[in-house]
Every structure is written in C-alpha cells, then in structure tokens.
Amino acid sequence: MTVFEPLLDALHSCQRCPRLLAHRATLVPRRGLSLEDYHNGPVAGFGDPNARVFLVGLAPGAHGANRTGRPFTGDGAGDFMYPLLYQSGFSNQADASAPDDGLQLRDLYISNAVKCLPPANKPQGTEFANCRPYLLAEQKRLKHLKVVILLGRGAFDSYLRLYCDLGVVGRLKDYPFYHGAVYSLPGGPDLVACYHTSRYNVQTGRMTSALFLGLLSRVRQLLDQSRNG
Numbered sequence: 592m593t594v595f596e597p598l599l600d601a602l603h604s605c606q607r608c609p610r611l612l613a614h615r616a617t618l619v620p621r622r623g624l625s626l627e628d629y630h631n632g633p634v635a636g637f638g639d640p641n642a643r644v645f646l647v648g649l650a651p652g653a654h655g656a657n658r659t660g661r662p663f664t665g666d667g668a669g670d671f672m673y674p675l676l677y678q679s680g681f682s683n684q685a686d687a688s689a690p691d692d693g694l695q696l697r698d699l700y701i702s703n704a705v706k707c708l709p710p711a712n713k714p715q716g717t718e719f720a721n722c723r724p725y726l727l728a729e730q731k732r733l734k735h736l737k738v739v740i741l742l743g744r745g746a747f748d749s750y751l752r753l754y755c756d757l758g759v760v761g762r763l764k765d766y767p768f769y770h771g772a773v774y775s776l777p778g779g780p781d782l783v784a785c786y787h788t789s790r791y792n793v794q795t796g797r798m799t800s801a802l803f804l805g806l807l808s809r810v811r812q813l814l815d816q817s818r819n820g
C-alpha cells in the first residue's frame with residue numbers, strides 16, 4: 592500500500608470541482624434509461640496493478656464511462672480502442688461493454704486526466720489541476736511503469752504539468768504535442784502522445800485503426816528497449 596491509497600479511497604466522494612458537480616446534476620439520460628442506470632460520479636482508473644503501460648484519456652464520456660463507471664466503457668471511443676488493445680495483446684478480450692464483461696487488461700492500466708464528466712468534454716484548467724493528485728496517486732501505484740500513452744492534448748498537457756510540479760519538466764513548450772511523439776522524462780517513464788480515439792476523430796479519419804495499432808507497436812518497442820537497456 593502506498594501513502595496515496597487513502598486519497599484514491601476518497602475519490603468516489605470528491606467534491607473539488609463545483610462546476611462538474613453542477614453539470615452532473617443536470618445530466619439527461621439516454622433515451623430508455625434513467626438516472627439510476629448511470630454511475631454519474633468520479634470514475635477511477637482500472638487495470639493490471641503490475642502494468643508497465645499507463646493509458647490516460649481526457650475525462651469520462653457522458654453516456655460511456657459516466658454511465659458504466661469504467662473508463663472508455665460503453666461509448667464510441669472505447670468501442671474503437673478496446674478491440675485494438677486486444678489485438679495488440681493488452682487484454683484478454685475485445686469486448687468492453689460493462690464493468691462485469693470479464694475484461695482484464697494485461698500490462699496496462701487505464702484512467703483519465705479528469706475523473707468527472709465535464710461540460711462539452713472540456714475540463715477547465717483548475718479542474719485538471721484539482722484532479723492531478725489522483726492521477727499522480729494512480730501512477731504511484733504502478734511500480735513497474737515504463738510507458739504512458741496520453742490520448743489528446745488535454746491529457747498530454749496535464750500529465751506534463753504533473754512533472755512541472757515535481758520539478759522534472761521545465762517548460763511545456765519544449766514538449767510539443769503531435770501523434771507519435773515520444774519523450775523520455777529524466778528518471779521517469781517514456782511519454783507517448785496519441786490522437787484521442789473519440790468518435791469524432793475516428794469519423795473524420797484523424798484516428799484510424801492502422802494509426803492506433805502502429806502506436807501500440809511503438810509502445811511494444813519501447814517496452815522491449817527498456818527490458819534490454
């Protein structure tokens with residue numbers, strides 16, 4: 592147990608972001624569902640506690656993670672991503688539809704930079720900052736961490752700010768975001784920037800299966816290098 596465990600234990604009742612709490616209170620369920628069908632609270636990360644890879648998204652989707660209570664579960668971003676993670680050996684199955692679906696991540700842990708549903712999928716700077724201690728706590732759990740995949744600029748910047756706060760990273764502008772960028776932090780994991788797997792990015796062709804599989808292949812290379820290094 593790390594000193595961060597009590598913080599993670601308290602995540603489910605966190606009230607640090609009033610705007611996000613207010614937004615949750617106005618949630619309109621998907622047709623045919625009621626509010627009782629929704630988790631509608633902070634969504635904790637999940638996965639292999641011995642993972643060498645940490646994948647960080649932006650925030651729960653309204654009718655995906657915010658409904659099911661598990662990151663990227665039940666929405667387009669997850670429907671795209673999980674089968675490809677399976678194809679790349681990072682899970683035991685392609686299906687990821689509900690927390691009781693039997694999915695087990697392998698060498699992988701998944702979470703979001705912001706644990707609560709933001710309006711218009713756009714967390715504010717203070718909300719990223721409020722939630723960073725949870726992100727740090729989740730990372731500290733992963734004793735074998737080698738690679739962090741950051742989906743989208745929001746997650747990427749927030750993660751770098753974590754290292755700014757720790758005094759490891761000086762200026763964010765020295766770490767430009769582009770798909771496939773890899774940065775080795777001094778004494779830390781390799782950071783891999785990735786376009787988000789959102790339905791919008793997939794529909795517009797910004798994100799494709801080939802692009803995501805290629806990135807996962809690069810992650811495998813980084814893991815092999817760290818083993819041989």
Ligand code: SF4
Nearest residue numbers: 605607608707721722
């Ligand atoms: S986003 Fe994070 S810090 Fe803000 S209320 Fe939710 S759990 Fe707490």
